[in-house]
Amino acid sequence: xxxxxxxxxxxxxxxxxxxxxxxxxxxxxxxxxxxxxxxxxxxxxxxxxxxxxxxxxxxxxxxxxxxxxxxxxxxxxxxxxxxxxxxxxxxxxxxxxxxxxxxxxxxxxxxxxxxxxxxxxxxxxxxxxxxxxxxxxxxxxxxxxxxxxxxxxxxxxxxxxxxxxxxxxxxxxxxx
Amino acid sequence: xxxxxxxxxxxxxxxxxxxxxxxxxxxxxxxxxxxxxxxxxxxxxxxxxxxxxxxxxxxxxxxxxxxxxxxxxxxxxxxxxxxxxxxxxxxxxxxxxxxxxxxxxxxxxxxxxxxxxxxxxxxxxxxxxxxxxxxxxxxxxxxxxxxxxxxxxxxxxxxxxxxxxxxxxxxxxxxxxxxxxxxxxxxxxxxxxxxxxxxxxxxxxxxxxxxxxxxxxxxxxxxxxxxxxxxxxxxxxxxxxxxxxxxxxxxxxxxxxxxxxxxxxxxxxxxxxxxxxxxxxxxxxxxxxxxxxxxxxxxxxxxxxxxxxxxxxxxxxxxxxxxxxxxxxxxxxxxxxxxxxxxxxxxxxxxxxxxxxxxxxxxxxxxxxxxxxxxxxxxxxxxxxxxxxxxxxxxxxxxxxxxxxxxxxxxxxxxxxxxxxxxxxxxxxxxxxxxxxxxxxxxxxxxxxxxxxxxxxxxxxxxxxxxxxxxxxxxxxxxxxxxxxxxxxxxx
Ligand code: SF4
Numbered sequence: 001x002x003x004x005x006x007x008x009x010x011x012x013x014x015x016x017x018x019x020x021x022x023x024x025x026x027x028x029x030x031x032x033x034x035x036x037x038x039x040x041x042x043x044x045x046x047x048x049x050x051x052x053x054x055x056x057x058x059x060x061x062x063x064x065x066x067x068x069x070x071x072x073x074x075x076x077x078x079x080x081x082x083x084x085x086x087x088x089x090x091x092x093x094x095x096x097x098x099x100x101x102x103x104x105x106x107x108x109x110x111x112x113x114x115x116x117x118x119x120x121x122x123x124x125x126x127x128x129x130x131x132x133x134x135x136x137x138x139x140x141x142x143x144x145x146x147x148x149x150x151x152x153x154x155x156x157x158x159x160x161x162x163x164x165x166x167x168x169x170x171x172x173x174x175x176x
Numbered sequence: 177x178x179x180x181x182x183x184x185x186x187x188x189x190x191x192x193x194x195x196x197x198x199x200x201x202x203x204x205x206x207x208x209x210x211x212x213x214x215x216x217x218x219x220x221x222x223x224x225x226x227x228x229x230x231x232x233x234x235x236x237x238x239x240x241x242x243x244x245x246x247x248x249x250x251x252x253x254x255x256x257x258x259x260x261x262x263x264x265x266x267x268x269x270x271x272x273x274x275x276x277x278x279x280x281x282x283x284x285x286x287x288x289x290x291x292x293x294x295x296x297x298x299x300x301x302x303x304x305x306x307x308x309x310x311x312x313x314x315x316x317x318x319x320x321x322x323x324x325x326x327x328x329x330x331x332x333x334x335x336x337x338x339x340x341x342x343x344x345x346x347x348x349x350x351x352x353x354x355x356x357x358x359x360x361x362x363x364x365x366x367x368x369x370x371x372x373x374x375x376x377x378x379x380x381x382x383x384x385x386x387x388x389x390x391x392x393x394x395x396x397x398x399x400x401x402x403x404x405x406x407x408x409x410x411x412x413x414x415x416x417x418x419x420x421x422x423x424x425x426x427x428x429x430x431x432x433x434x435x436x437x438x439x440x441x442x443x444x445x446x447x448x449x450x451x452x453x454x455x456x457x458x459x460x461x462x463x464x465x466x467x468x469x470x471x472x473x474x475x476x477x478x479x480x481x482x483x484x485x486x487x488x489x490x491x492x493x494x495x496x497x498x499x500x501x502x503x504x505x506x507x508x509x510x511x512x513x514x515x516x517x518x519x520x521x522x523x524x525x526x527x528x529x530x531x532x533x534x535x536x537x538x539x540x541x542x543x544x545x546x547x548x549x550x551x552x553x554x555x556x557x558x559x560x561x562x563x564x565x566x567x568x569x570x571x572x573x574x575x576x577x578x579x580x581x582x583x584x585x586x587x588x589x590x591x592x593x594x595x596x597x598x599x600x601x602x603x604x605x606x607x608x609x610x611x612x613x614x615x616x617x618x619x620x621x622x623x624x625x626x627x628x629x630x631x632x633x634x635x636x637x638x639x640x641x642x643x644x645x646x647x648x649x650x651x652x653x654x655x656x657x658x659x660x661x662x663x664x665x666x667x668x
């Protein structure tokens with residue numbers, strides 16, 4: 001146990017000292033975290049669906065939860081079911097084999113709901129394009145609120161994409 | 177080598193690869209000889225009206241092509257000799273229409289009955305297990321966590337798993353066809369996205385194959401930089417997995433610590449090579465960019481830092497009774513089973529299969545580095561964790577050696593024009609195991625007739641089903657993570 005405590009103490013809290021470039025984003029996101037809490041009274045629930053990605057986008061989604069980006073500290077939370085999700089985060093060009101599963105996940109979400117398409121694949125179909133085996137961009141299958149380019153988008157861009165979708169809607173009409 | 181098949185011709189390239197066209201008889205005979213001599217089946221696929229098989233022998237790779245003409249093309253079944261061939265043959269039938277004559281399992285695999293030219297029905301005939309108190313738990317394709325999609329069907333009694341049957345193919349994106357639509361030089365980007373976590377390993381194998389087909393020699397410095405990238409990719413993935421494995425066993429502090437290390441690692445990759453995951457850093461003819469002036473020092477310092485922290489974290493993992501309790505004996509694949517099923521790569525090494533391309537067939541610059549292979553005999557989650565720890569330590573050593581020995585000179589060269597119908601194959605030892613790419617140019621030498629990118633997940637997915645047997649359902653995520661196989665790399 002003491003070893004663990006020593007390691008934790010030694011490692012410190014990286015999220016307390018973000019690099020300078022983060023400052024603008026942090027300011028804005030802290031305000032937004034407050035807004036999310038104010039509007040929803042809880043964290044924003046995000047359901048992730050990989051609709052056919054190369055798994056690169058998933059690696060960067062995972063990174064948003066690391067101590068640097070501290071996703072949960074911003075009032076965002078990944079959840080296991082679409083039934084209590086506010087936002088659907090979709091990666092990949094949508095493969096034919098995931099088309100139905102993606103639609104069903106989207107249908108299972110309560111309204112209002114938000115959809116963020118992630119990565120060049122989610123935005124345009126990316127290098128895989130459209131073909132007999134792929135439907136291409138996410139918006140070919142379900143309506144998309146915000147599309148985040150990048151291959152894969154970096155964690156900061158992913159957070160920004162999520163926050164943009166939320167902010168737009170929090171300001172407009174509550175959520176959604 | 178020549179004992180396997182007649183007419184083998186050595187292809188040009190960095191790796192010893194022999195190729196021959198065979199008929200039905202010699203195809204089967206070669207498989208028998210390969211199985212007898214303990215050779216591994218690396219890949220089996222269909223392309224341009226032919227069935228192809230690649231075997232790993234101590235001397236190098238033997239690639240056989242079997243023309244399958246006619247109305248209903250077929251080739252002899254190899255799954256009786258190499259169990260891993262089963263799904264590869266089913267995929268070949270789905271994608272190229274070449275059936276395996278006499279195979280025990282001829283169900284569609286990648287084809288879910290949803291393509292315009294599907295031969296499969298919509299309903300997949302799962303194997304049913306019946307008996308007193310047996311019930312089924314279907315999971316996926318969409319999972320609770322942030323992982324790739326796949327369907328798992330557990331037959332359980334109480335909490336205990338009697339049988340697991342996976343159904344994959346959900347992320348099939350038509351990658352093999354896409355390769356033939358892109359200009360060969362641009363298709364390197366596609367190779368780097370077959371499985372995002374293995375972008376360096378696959379792009380390097382692709383470039384090796386392309387450069388072999390074009391008769392192009394890559395500058396020395398580019399090879400060393402490619403190895404630097406490959407070892408950085410290995411460490412990045414192992415750091416991520418070690419954290420996730422701690423977390424799946426209820427030790428969230430492990431995830432926090434390792435994900436912090438991984439983030440530092442990815443940030444320096446971005447600073448030195450321009451991309452956090454190193455995508456598009458390897459390109460045909462060399463690498464995309466040279467190391468920036470201060471890069472080598474920063475990379476060395478990071479190796480020292482990670483080595484220190486890794487030691488501390490390993491002590492914590494080893495000394496944590498709760499973690500060890502979840503790791504030890506869980507998801508066990510013993511060496512005889514691993515050998516029989518053809519388990520490969522990192523998981524294979526954790527089950528006593530001493531195979532690592534960097535040691536067995538060291539290509540430049542690995543022939544100068546004397547890589548020490550990490551192996552274990554227990555074949556459980558604990559062994560796969562231990563191999564990861566050992567491999568990070570060894571890769572840190574390799575990174576320092578690569579930085580110290582980095583030769584001067586250019587980092588890329590233009591590709592030569594390939595001969596018509598030129599063939600090429602490339603192999604690398606990615607973090608998960610051996611990645612192989614085989615390709616063929618068309619008669620004009622301008623486009624690819626076919627390109628097959630093979631991820632070691634093909635071999636290991638069926639073994640996962642055995643690893644889970646007798647364990648409890650809640651241990652599945654932990655066991656699955658300890659293999660951490662690629663869905664995208666397999667589904668193609
Ligand atoms: S955008 Fe890039 S990283 Fe993301 S799924 Fe597509 S190819 Fe992979």
